[in-house]
Amino acid sequence: xxxxxxxxxxxxxxxxxxxxxxxxxxxxxxxxxxxxxxxxxxxxxxxxxxxxxxxxxxxxxxxxxxxxxxxxxxxxxxxxxxxxxxxxxxxxxxxxxxxxxxxxxxxxxxxxxxxxxxxxxxxxxxxxxxxxxxxxxxxxxxxxxxxxxxxxxxxxxxxxxxxxxxxxxxxxxxxxxxxxxxxxxxxxxxxxxxxxxxxxxxxxxxxxxxxxxxxxxxxxxxxxxxxxxxxxxxxxxxxxxxxxxxxxxxxxxxxxxxxxxxxxxxxxxxxxxxxxxxxxxxxxxxxxxxxxxxxxxxxxxxxxxxxxxxxxxxxxxxxxxxxxxxxxxxxxxxxxxxxxxxxxxxxxxxxxxxxxxxxxxxxxxxxxxxxxxxxxxxxxxxxxxxxxxxxxxxxxxxxxxxxxxxxxxxxxxxxxxxxxxxxx
Amino acid sequence: xxxxxxxxxxxxxxxxxxxxxxxxxxxxxxxxxxxxxxxxxxxxxxxxxxxxxxxxxxxxxxxxxxxxxxxxxxxxxxxxxx
Numbered sequence: 281x282x283x284x285x286x287x288x289x290x291x292x293x294x295x296x297x298x299x300x301x302x303x304x305x306x307x308x309x310x311x312x313x314x315x316x317x318x319x320x321x322x323x324x325x326x327x328x329x330x331x332x333x334x335x336x337x338x339x340x341x342x343x344x345x346x347x348x349x350x351x352x353x354x355x356x357x358x359x360x361x362x363x364x365x366x367x368x369x370x371x372x373x374x375x376x377x378x379x380x381x382x383x384x385x386x387x388x389x390x391x392x393x394x395x396x397x398x399x400x401x402x403x404x405x406x407x408x409x410x411x412x413x414x415x416x417x418x419x420x421x422x423x424x425x426x427x428x429x430x431x432x433x434x435x436x437x438x439x440x441x442x443x444x445x446x447x448x449x450x451x452x453x454x455x456x457x458x459x460x461x462x463x464x465x466x467x468x469x470x471x472x473x474x475x476x477x478x479x480x481x482x483x484x485x486x487x488x489x490x491x492x493x494x495x496x497x498x499x500x501x502x503x504x505x506x507x508x509x510x511x512x513x514x515x516x517x518x519x520x521x522x523x524x525x526x527x528x529x530x531x532x533x534x535x536x537x538x539x540x541x542x543x544x545x546x547x548x549x550x551x552x553x554x555x556x557x558x559x560x561x562x563x564x565x566x567x568x569x570x571x572x573x574x575x576x577x578x579x580x581x582x583x584x585x586x587x588x589x590x591x592x593x594x595x596x597x598x599x600x601x602x603x604x605x606x607x608x609x610x611x612x613x614x615x616x617x618x619x620x621x622x623x624x625x626x627x628x629x630x631x632x633x634x635x636x637x638x639x640x641x642x643x644x645x646x647x648x649x650x651x652x653x654x655x656x657x658x659x660x661x662x663x664x665x666x667x668x669x670x671x672x673x674x675x676x677x678x679x680x681x682x683x684x685x686x687x688x689x690x691x692x693x694x695x696x697x698x699x700x701x702x703x704x
Numbered sequence: 705x706x707x708x709x710x711x712x713x714x715x716x717x718x719x720x721x722x723x724x725x726x727x728x729x730x731x732x733x734x735x736x737x738x739x740x741x742x743x744x745x746x747x748x749x750x751x752x753x754x755x756x757x758x759x760x761x762x763x764x765x766x767x768x769x770x771x772x773x774x775x776x777x778x779x780x781x782x783x784x785x786x
Contacts, residue, residue: 346720350750415753416746 285462288536289371289524290638291363295331295517296625304642307650308675313625314500314515323480327492329500331517331626332478354395354421357430359520360475364431367522372536376436384468386439388458389428390450392630395421396481427475439467447689450474451633455697456545458525468530473522476631483516505654506591506620507662514592517626521634538702540641544576545697556692563603566694570607573696581608584616585680586649588640590688591620592627598661605665613667623653633687640685644701647679710778717754721747733775
């Protein structure tokens with residue numbers, strides 16, 4: 281039996297705001313979270329600006345036991361636990377009792393790589409012949425599934441507890457995986473989301489690939505320029521977003537607040553064929569993914585009110601717009617509203633999909649389409665396909681009924697999910 | 705350092721590893737770390753590292769195997785520091 285799936289909780293730990301209130305204000309006002317980091321300058325990075333959540337020790341202490349805080353050196357775990365715990369509380373759910381887990385609740389919380397700083401610390405111990413000095417914290421903070429394991433333990437989840445990983449697609453993929461599991465009646469609630477560590481050891485490889493902007497080190501607010509003619513690379517980010525997906529029956533039984541309904545989605549891969557590669561998307565598979573998501577949701581392209589794209593601020597943004605245009609067969613003023621939040625928060629890598637899903641869903645609640653920061657010089661190839669009015673520079677008041685959210689990742693992998701403003 | 709001082713210092717080391725339902729008052733010289741204090745066996749390696757740092761000693765694998773109770777730990781510290 282198929283179950284309708286709704287979203288009843290959101291949590292966020294983002295460069296442009298920790299907690300839903302700060303995050304929403306930032307998106308509405310276009311107030312950025314990208315900053316200059318002297319550490320990156322000292323390390324001779326070409327790109328010395330990045331996005332990183334601002335957290336105090338006191339704030340972090342509220343989410344972990346004293347024992348968990350000992351030797352904790354994994355920023356992704358910190359971001360993920362904050363966002364995940366907040367989403368659970370936001371849904372009005374409580375932790376399982378001491379003796380028995382909650383068999384109906386699971387965790388699907390992804391990451392690209394976890395506990396990089398902890399791993400570095402461990403490598404130094406091992407290389408010095410001091411393996412025994414690693415203690416018990418090295419494995420749990422560096423295993424990829426550490427983040428779902430932490431959250432599953434804190435909440436007492438007795439259903440599936442796992443970590444998915446598909447580069448920049450991770451967070452959006454997780455939403456669809458959670459949707460599938462609840463739709464099929466295998467769980468009543470899934471906490472889904474994703475996190476990404478911050479710091480030079482995560483961002484360095486991208487800097488070496490020369491795909492990060494290098495000329496905005498003294499002007500961080502302007503560095504991330506999705507959709508613009510002057511886009512020169514993505515600004516590396518970090519953080520975590522989290523969503524509680526729940527069967528409609530379960531949400532009703534609890535009298536829970538419902539943010540939106542998940543109508544469906546699609547996940548596919550371009551197989552590094554037809555122009556696709558480890559780092560570039562196969563356009564045919566991107567278009568197919570979008571079309572399959574619409575079909576799965578039972579919507580026609582004209583029923584999509586707004587799109588939140590992947591749109592990273594590289595030279596490939598016009599290609600993505602072209603793919604949306606081809607898939608939807610809409611142009612000019614017929615094209616839905618479209619935005620990218622990466623101008624404000626940078627590219628959260630494995631966290632991007634979940635950070636942006638949370639932001640996209642907040643647009644239902646706010647009755648707004650958040651603006652496209654740094655898009656004033658819209659790319660001419662994009663303007664040929666989509667009317668400027670559909671790419672608002674500043675936040676506009678408009679309550680969408682449906683939003684399509686897509687993420688595309690290294691490895692030529694794609695995910696597209698369709699959200700709908702909840703109606704009985 | 706006297707044995708009583710070792711004991712007091714050990715209590716301080718053990719305290720953060722106690723589960724929620726065990727308090728520092730439950731810790732006696734006879735307490736078994738895993739069976740009585742319900743300390744997670746994975747955390748026993750952290751206690752060993754904290755003991756090494758606090759007392760400036762190094763515990764061998766045999767010492768670690770023998771360190772089952774608070775008294776065992778005190779005996780090992782005594783031996784290493786004498």
